[in-house]
Amino acid sequence: MKLTHILVILTICIPFSSTLAQNDSPKEHKPPAHTEKSIHEASIENVSRIIEVEDGPSDEKLKKRLQSILQSSEKYQNLEVRVANGLVTIYAIADNEKDVDWAGDIAKNIEGVVAVINNISTPKQDYFTLAPVRAELLAVWIKCLEAVPLVIIGALILSTFIFISRYSSYILDKPINYLSQSELIRIVLKRVISTLIIIVGFYFFLKTAGLTQFALAIISGTGVIGLVLGFAFRDIAENFISSLLLSVQRPFRLGDVVEVSGHKGIVRKVTARGTTLVDFDGNHIQIPNAIVYKNIIQNFTANPNQRGKFIIGIGYDASVQGAQTIAVGVVQNHFAVLQDPEPQVLIDQLGSSTINLQIFFWVNGHEYSLPKVSSMLMRQVMREFERNGISMPDDAREIIFPEGVPVFMQGEKTSLTNQASPPLSSSHQIPRNAPIEKDISPNNEQEDLSSDNLDIQRQADMARDPEEGASIIK
Numbered sequence: 001m002k003l004t005h006i007l008v009i010l011t012i013c014i015p016f017s018s019t020l021a022q023n024d025s026p027k028e029h030k031p032p033a034h035t036e037k038s039i040h041e042a043s044i045e046n047v048s049r050i051i052e053v054e055d056g057p058s059d060e061k062l063k064k065r066l067q068s069i070l071q072s073s074e075k076y077q078n079l080e081v082r083v084a085n086g087l088v089t090i091y092a093i094a095d096n097e098k099d100v101d102w103a104g105d106i107a108k109n110i111e112g113v114v115a116v117i118n119n120i121s122t123p124k125q126d127y128f129t130l131a132p133v134r135a136e137l138l139a140v141w142i143k144c145l146e147a148v149p150l151v152i153i154g155a156l157i158l159s160t161f162i163f164i165s166r167y168s169s170y171i172l173d174k175p176i177n178y179l180s181q182s183e184l185i186r187i188v189l190k191r192v193i194s195t196l197i198i199i200v201g202f203y204f205f206l207k208t209a210g211l212t213q214f215a216l217a218i219i220s221g222t223g224v225i226g227l228v229l230g231f232a233f234r235d236i237a238e239n240f241i242s243s244l245l246l247s248v249q250r251p252f253r254l255g256d257v258v259e260v261s262g263h264k265g266i267v268r269k270v271t272a273r274g275t276t277l278v279d280f281d282g283n284h285i286q287i288p289n290a291i292v293y294k295n296i297i298q299n300f301t302a303n304p305n306q307r308g309k310f311i312i313g314i315g316y317d318a319s320v321q322g323a324q325t326i327a328v329g330v331v332q333n334h335f336a337v338l339q340d341p342e343p344q345v346l347i348d349q350l351g352s353s354t355i356n357l358q359i360f361f362w363v364n365g366h367e368y369s370l371p372k373v374s375s376m377l378m379r380q381v382m383r384e385f386e387r388n389g390i391s392m393p394d395d396a397r398e399i400i401f402p403e404g405v406p407v408f409m410q411g412e413k414t415s416l417t418n419q420a421s422p423p424l425s426s427s428h429q430i431p432r433n434a435p436i437e438k439d440i441s442p443n444n445e446q447e448d449l450s451s452d453n454l455d456i457q458r459q460a461d462m463a464r465d466p467e468e469g470a471s472i473i474k
Helices: 002-024 059-073 097-108 131-171 173-179 183-208 212-232 234-249 289-294 320-332 370-387 453-462
Strands: 044-046 076-084 087-094 115-121 257-260 263-270 274-278 284-288 297-299 305-314 344-350 355-364
Touching (some): 087 097, 183 234, 263 284
Antiparallel strands (some): 076 087, 257 263, 257 297, 263 274
């Protein structure tokens, strides 16, 4: 009976004591819960080599070797390596899948490894985190701080080139003036040289500051930008190029009387955009330089001598040769008419009631006004024809009714055919050979025959400039 009780007590106490012993024993270290995977969850990668029967390197050596390699890469967190009979199990946290595969490849290449269980995991990616942005901004900030000394050196180089570009215009002033007398050409050449020097300095600034790629992008993009700007500002570029050609060829000067595209006037100003004329009514006319260059330019001032002409008719009963001699004498004796080329009086055409004489003469357009001289000569020739009895009839025709003009009144049966119209009173009759009234001024030289160009130029000087900017020609 006692023996039976003892056996029952031992049966109960032995399992309990074993349980206590197991609880009192030190706990085995396990990997973190978030990195641990069972062997069935992770794939087993075999090593592509023959497994030798003889004992290879110990598991402890394999563990130390692999763990030291992975730790030296500094790519893994919570790293743990287990080796049992050549079977390697790796626990860790990596940043990306590439590092996960790399650890497995390293383990398979170690001699003595039979198979690899890769339990390396990667953290879940948070698409709404700003960590990459902060990291990128921090990297940019560090690069900027590192580039500050180079930027300062590049700025000094650029300042030097700008200083050289400013004083290069003074150095090249005499050679450029020797090449061209055009003010616009000189200005353009100076600016082009200064701009090229600044561009070279800007390139060296980017090169020194470490912005070589940016410099190449600017240079390659210059052609595209120039093409776009060429299409956008085609008219402006055309006018500017035309102004350069006009300043070189100089078809006119300031103060010349020209006619361009149907507009006649005095050249007031020529800018990089257009030409300003002041017509004889005092109006300012702006013509784009492209139109001026491509159209016909008639310059009335290039040659100071200008030819004038007018037509005067004489009757068929007059002596044509005598009238020509009288007209030539009047024109030759005028103080404003040039003797070389000499005046001419030619028959222009035979009219219905007159023989039309055309009188040609030359004057100095810089000193005298051609319309004024022409008006005075017509009056003098007319007076001389009158004194010499040369008739100057008009084109009106005279019809004579000897029997009178028959008049029939409505409602009356009587005819007034035999009744002649009453003659005009003596106060209304015009004598056939009535003398023309004499000129008021006996001395022709007292009349103002000076050129109107100076008057118009003075009016233009007093008027507001329609376009800003200095003139490119003189």
